[in-house]
Amino acid sequence: MAEVTQPSPPTAETRTTVITLREPDFVHVLVKPGAELALEDARENNEVTNRLSEGRRILVLVDTRPARGVTREARTYFSNPDIRARTIAQALLIDSGPSRVMGNFFIGLNRPSFPVKLFTSEEKAVAWLRGFTK
Amino acid sequence: VTDTQQPTREERITQLLDLVLQLAQGNLDQRVTPSLIGDDIDSLATGLNMLAEELQASIEAERGTRAELEARVAERTKELEDRLATIAAQAATIRELSTPVLKVWKGVVVMPLVGVLDTRRAQQMTEQLLEAISREQAVVAIVDITGVSVMDTAVADHLIESVRAVRMLGAEAIMTGIGPVNAQTLVKLRVELGELSTAGTLEAALRKAMARIGAGPRPRKR
Numbered sequence: 001m002a003e004v005t006q007p008s009p010p011t012a013e014t015r016t017t018v019i020t021l022r023e024p025d026f027v028h029v030l031v032k033p034g035a036e037l038a039l040e041d042a043r044e045n046n047e048v049t050n051r052l053s054e055g056r057r058i059l060v061l062v063d064t065r066p067a068r069g070v071t072r073e074a075r076t077y078f079s080n081p082d083i084r085a086r087t088i089a090q091a092l093l094i095d096s097g098p099s100r101v102m103g104n105f106f107i108g109l110n111r112p113s114f115p116v117k118l119f120t121s122e123e124k125a126v127a128w129l130r131g132f133t134k
Numbered sequence: 135v136t137d138t139q140q141p142t143r144e145e146r147i148t149q150l151l152d153l154v155l156q157l158a159q160g161n162l163d164q165r166v167t168p169s170l171i172g173d174d175i176d177s178l179a180t181g182l183n184m185l186a187e188e189l190q191a192s193i194e195a196e197r198g199t200r201a202e203l204e205a206r207v208a209e210r211t212k213e214l215e216d217r218l219a220t221i222a223a224q225a226a227t228i229r230e231l232s233t234p235v236l237k238v239w240k241g242v243v244v245m246p247l248v249g250v251l252d253t254r255r256a257q258q259m260t261e262q263l264l265e266a267i268s269r270e271q272a273v274v275a276i277v278d279i280t281g282v283s284v285m286d287t288a289v290a291d292h293l294i295e296s297v298r299a300v301r302m303l304g305a306e307a308i309m310t311g312i313g314p315v316n317a318q319t320l321v322k323l324r325v326e327l328g329e330l331s332t333a334g335t336l337e338a339a340l341r342k343a344m345a346r347i348g349a350g351p352r353p354r355k356r
Binding site: 097100105 | 173174
């Protein structure tokens with residue numbers, strides 16, 4: 001993990017993602033092209049997200065479109081109680097490819113207890129997330 | 135990965151079909167590697183991989199649960215077997231203690247009975263008494279029922295049968311300690327006094343037995 005020091009916005013890069021704190025309560029996660037997320041990646045991404053948001057409750061926008069795969073262990077980790085407590089809502093950006101399958105598996109099988117929705121439009125995803133903090 | 139190394143569409147579909155076949159055969163650890171194209175075939179590949187993972191996890195969880203249940207059942211079964219063995223041992227001890235036969239003199243045995251006398255215990259009493267008479271070559275068997283609080287007609291009937299069985303062995307049975315309630319029960323059975331030798335107390339029964347075997351106390355010399 002190599003942290004990129006930028007004046008604004010704070011950004012960190014992990015093996016599989018680039019995580020940006022767009023606003024104090026809004027985190028954008030961009031999955032790297034062809035990335036396959038395993039449990040260790042999930043943990044690393046979570047730690048980085050926590051560090052960037054300094055433990056605040058946040059809205060999360062995850063762009064999964066470039067992803068190639070995600071293991072069951074990683075999906076299970078993404079719905080663990082710590083992440084549930086930290087997440088106000090999460091929007092998953094998908095396309096018609098594998099990301100759509102991954103997103104549906106996550107919502108259908110892992111059943112995270114925080115609000116999660118799939119979007120093909122980033123603009124709509126952001127608007128939906130913003131609705132939770134108005 | 136260069137374009138020249140990318141498998142053709144037909145090859146990718148063949149890979150998916152092979153995976154489906156492997157999964158159908160129960161090889162749930164099989165996976166297919168999606169390409170970087172990100173088309174529908176890759177979506178299917180991703181979905182099949184995730185489906186295989188879910189099936190594998192589900193089966194492993196079920197195996198774990200089953201193994202845990204089997205271990206718990208085995209543990210409980212062992213506990214129950216141990217308890218049953220203890221209960222059986224205790225029951226055997228209680229049975230032996232509940233119908234003791236004492237040899238008080240050569241040719242004389244006494245069976246003091248205490249507590250509730252049910253049919254099973256009465257039957258056991260008969261067996262032990264007959265065995266003791268045979269073993270000790272007893273001539274007189276005293277059955278002391280002073281400590282028997284209640285005796286129903288079935289048990290009383292059994293006692294009478296025991297007395298008859300003692301006679302069949304050539305011995306005499308003397309029943310003692312018959313309280314008012316038990317006396318009434320015996321009367322209800324219309325037991326002939328002639329067939330039942332009785333004594334008011336154990337001492338009287340012993341005197342009677344001694345007289346029967348000719349071993350009464352000798353008169354003191356003056």
